[in-house]
Amino acid sequence: MLGTFTYSNPTRLHFGKDSLEALKEELPKYGDNVQLVYGGGSIKEIGLYEEVIAMLEDAGKNVFEDAGVMPNPTVEKLYGGCEIARGNDVDLILAVGGGSVCDYAKAVSVSAYCDEDPWEKYYVRMEDVDNDIIPVGCVLTMAGTGSEMNGGSVITNHATKQKIGHVFGDNVFPKFSILNPELTFTVPRYQMVAGIFDVMSHILEQYFSGTDDNISDYLSEGLMRSLVHSSRIAVENERDYEARSNIMWAATWALNTLIAKGKETDWMVHMIGQSIGAYTDATHGMTLSAISSAYYRHIMPYGLARFVRFAEVVWDVDAAGRSDEEVASEGIERMETWMREIGLVMSIAELGVTEDMLDGIAEGSFVMEGGYKVLNHDEIVGILRESW
Amino acid sequence: MLGTFTYSNPTRLHFGKDSLEALKEELPKYGDNVQLVYGGGSIKEIGLYEEVIAMLEDAGKNVFEDAGVMPNPTVEKLYGGCEIARGNDVDLILAVGGGSVCDYAKAVSVSAYCDEDPWEKYYVRMEDVDNDIIPVGCVLTMAGTGSEMNGGSVITNHATKQKIGHVFGDNVFPKFSILNPELTFTVPRYQMVAGIFDVMSHILEQYFSGTDDNISDYLSEGLMRSLVHSSRIAVENERDYEARSNIMWAATWALNTLIAKGKETDWMVHMIGQSIGAYTDATHGMTLSAISSAYYRHIMPYGLARFVRFAEVVWDVDAAGRSDEEVASEGIERMETWMREIGLVMSIAELGVTEDMLDGIAEGSFVMEGGYKVLNHDEIVGILRESW
Numbered sequence: 001m002l003g004t005f006t007y008s009n010p011t012r013l014h015f016g017k018d019s020l021e022a023l024k025e026e027l028p029k030y031g032d033n034v035q036l037v038y039g040g041g042s043i044k045e046i047g048l049y050e051e052v053i054a055m056l057e058d059a060g061k062n063v064f065e066d067a068g069v070m071p072n073p074t075v076e077k078l079y080g081g082c083e084i085a086r087g088n089d090v091d092l093i094l095a096v097g098g099g100s101v102c103d104y105a106k107a108v109s110v111s112a113y114c115d116e117d118p119w120e121k122y123y124v125r126m127e128d129v130d131n132d133i134i135p136v137g138c139v140l141t142m143a144g145t146g147s148e149m150n151g152g153s154v155i156t157n158h159a160t161k162q163k164i165g166h167v168f169g170d171n172v173f174p175k176f177s178i179l180n181p182e183l184t185f186t187v188p189r190y191q192m193v194a195g196i197f198d199v200m201s202h203i204l205e206q207y208f209s210g211t212d213d214n215i216s217d218y219l220s221e222g223l224m225r226s227l228v229h230s231s232r233i234a235v236e237n238e239r240d241y242e243a244r245s246n247i248m249w250a251a252t253w254a255l256n257t258l259i260a261k262g263k264e265t266d267w268m269v270h271m272i273g274q275s276i277g278a279y280t281d282a283t284h285g286m287t288l289s290a291i292s293s294a295y296y297r298h299i300m301p302y303g304l305a306r307f308v309r310f311a312e313v314v315w316d317v318d319a320a321g322r323s324d325e326e327v328a329s330e331g332i333e334r335m336e337t338w339m340r341e342i343g344l345v346m347s348i349a350e351l352g353v354t355e356d357m358l359d360g361i362a363e364g365s366f367v368m369e370g371g372y373k374v375l376n377h378d379e380i381v382g383i384l385r386e387s388w
Numbered sequence: 389m390l391g392t393f394t395y396s397n398p399t400r401l402h403f404g405k406d407s408l409e410a411l412k413e414e415l416p417k418y419g420d421n422v423q424l425v426y427g428g429g430s431i432k433e434i435g436l437y438e439e440v441i442a443m444l445e446d447a448g449k450n451v452f453e454d455a456g457v458m459p460n461p462t463v464e465k466l467y468g469g470c471e472i473a474r475g476n477d478v479d480l481i482l483a484v485g486g487g488s489v490c491d492y493a494k495a496v497s498v499s500a501y502c503d504e505d506p507w508e509k510y511y512v513r514m515e516d517v518d519n520d521i522i523p524v525g526c527v528l529t530m531a532g533t534g535s536e537m538n539g540g541s542v543i544t545n546h547a548t549k550q551k552i553g554h555v556f557g558d559n560v561f562p563k564f565s566i567l568n569p570e571l572t573f574t575v576p577r578y579q580m581v582a583g584i585f586d587v588m589s590h591i592l593e594q595y596f597s598g599t600d601d602n603i604s605d606y607l608s609e610g611l612m613r614s615l616v617h618s619s620r621i622a623v624e625n626e627r628d629y630e631a632r633s634n635i636m637w638a639a640t641w642a643l644n645t646l647i648a649k650g651k652e653t654d655w656m657v658h659m660i661g662q663s664i665g666a667y668t669d670a671t672h673g674m675t676l677s678a679i680s681s682a683y684y685r686h687i688m689p690y691g692l693a694r695f696v697r698f699a700e701v702v703w704d705v706d707a708a709g710r711s712d713e714e715v716a717s718e719g720i721e722r723m724e725t726w727m728r729e730i731g732l733v734m735s736i737a738e739l740g741v742t743e744d745m746l747d748g749i750a751e752g753s754f755v756m757e758g759g760y761k762v763l764n765h766d767e768i769v770g771i772l773r774e775s776w
């Protein structure tokens with residue numbers, strides 16, 4: 001049942017090959033001081049950095065660079081970013097990069113004027129924002145996290161071995177995001193397929209919850225069918241614009257709150273995956289793919305009807321004359337076949353997880369209660385062992 | 389291909405049984421003078437009028453009533469509404485009713501400060517708005533038009549026999565809309581099923597265009613599957629909250645620009661339907677249902693592959709060992725069966741169309757060019773005759 005909710009998504013999206021041009025109409029809306037946030041320098045290799053700098057200069061902005069955002073942005077990096085923002089009276093944080101860069105920009109946005117430790121307040125205690133928020137804009141170079149149109153922001157604390165995501169409200173959503181699918185062409189294949197599975201996992205973790213009939217599930221099925229279709233084309237030809245644009249758009253709509261409406265949502269794959277990430281620094285999407293097979297086989301008996309529907313609608317499994325268990329199992333098998341086909345990591349050992357980490361990873365997995373089965377410690381360890 | 393576009397939808401939606409409460413948080417955002425727009429008084433019968441008036445009074449607003457908005461709002465009514473808005477320095481137009489009431493509110497919103505005849509400027513010449521716009525909020529009592537989250541506004545000029553819709557930009561979208569599915573329970577069945585087909589037609593007219601692979605088509609298929617499913621439940625039990633809430637949410641997403649992304653879009657059924665409406669004042673959704681069967685059979689040969697996909701994905705037609713024509717035809721047959729099942733009007737004669745109107749209706753149908761076949765006058769007359 002859809003229930004009672006508010007839907008508000010104020011992010012303005014500029015999509016397409018020429019979408020960077022929209023920066024010219026967005027920049028004048030903000031003050032002169034721009035904090036330019038990016039990662040390891042790949043945006044320089046593809047010429048994007050120079051383009052953005054030229055547009056910032058043409059708009060008369062003072063640019064304060066904040067480079068070196070890592071794939072799993074750390075709390076120490078966040079503190080540094082806050083100093084840049086406060087120290088330069090920043091009017092706009094412009095994130096140029098993938099989901100981590102967007103996540104980090106939002107973290108700085110809410111933390112710069114926080115009068116206590118923002119890690120404690122916004123990530124450990126998950127409080128609402130009650131201080132000034134610096135507007136964020138994004139130029140996205142990777143598809144996956146959906147961070148370009150939501151309030152999600154994941155920060156990692158290596159000292160405490162915690163990787164925590166806070167989903168902030170719509171006052172923290174990027175004011176605008178620029179999505180040019182061509183910018184994703186040069187993303188390494190490993191990152192591309194990890195991003196694709198991040199999208200798939202976002203959809204799965206909302207879809208596999210609840211028992212009733214909800215339009216969100218139908219939209220999720222459409223998104224999954226499109227994503228599976230386009231991902232197969234993209235791994236054949238990474239420069240297929242149509243496939244990459246569909247994947248980029250799917251990523252946005254998989255996690256911008258729409259398909260969660262009326263859903264309890266599961267999120268355990270993300271919780272376990274993030275804990276693996278805190279221990280190994282492995283690529284986010286691969287931490288999800290490595291455990292998904294074992295996770296879904298484990299919860300299947302508790303949500304069998306939904307798994308049957310998943311098999312039939314998303315994977316075109318023919319149910320005629322077969323038991324629910326058989327149909328549901330074939331759905332998961334077809335998903336696994338697709339996962340192997342596009343080159344996802346399906347073993348946590350490959351990600352650097354070692355035997356001695358298992359208890360810690362399970363302990364660090366925040367247990368959510370919206371899915372078909374509320375997991376206990378031993379079940380999480382069991383799923384990790386099955387994912388070896 | 390998704391192409392280049394901007395997606396921005398600033399409407400804040402409050403959904404659910406208790407969503408009227410959200411009016412208390414929305415009203416303080418606007419000035420004191422509120423133009424209360426509604427239709428023929430059904431909102432008084434269900435007690436909604438009293439509730440809204442009480443909330444407006446509690447918020448200290450001066451209320452200027454603008455009642456009697458007709459199902460097809462006229463240009464004369466629009467002129468009157470502009471006088472109320474201008475004469476009372478209105479700060480917010482609050483539309484309480486169905487799609488026509490919302491459409492009319494948006495028309496007044498852009499027209500009140502137009503320095504020439506708004507009918508000529510915004511409907512006949514379709515110009516962009518360059519004058520002050522009065523903010524609009526909606527409390528929706530019917531599901532169908534999608535007017536609660538878009539810039540669409542249809543106005544009828546009986547003198548010239550024109551019914552014209554202008555799709556305004558996001559600066560004209562309602563600032564907020566309140567969607568309580570329970571308010572739709574008391575809508576007469578005829579209006580309910582007409583609304584359902586309006587939604588279906590919005591999706592169909594975006595889906596049946598283009599040949600390439602676009603995520604919008606997958607989302608459309610999900611919406612159609614959900615709508616067909618929920619509509620069957622709603623005609624059995626009009627008070628099934630789950631079905632009515634899914635239908636209401638489908639209506640919003642069928643026409644809030646999302647599923648048009650990357651699509652050329654057809655819209656000929658709406659063009660012909662609106663022309664029928666201008667001649668007969670018939671219920672909008674029924675003007676669409678009455679001609680859809682003949683229309684889709686007429687264009688099927690020109691977009692056969694899409695009709696085959698429609699049959700398989702939306703109507704679960706088994707394609708094995710059959711020709712594309714057979715599969716596509718069975719898809720349309722199943723749609724017709726569903727249309728009869730839920731009680732739609734499938735004959736223009738039943739709507740009051742007479743032989744002498746046919747040429748005029750065809751002449752008044754604005755010919756769009758995004759679909760599989762650009763229609764000429766004789767083809768439109770032919771479709772009308774097939775719809776007898």
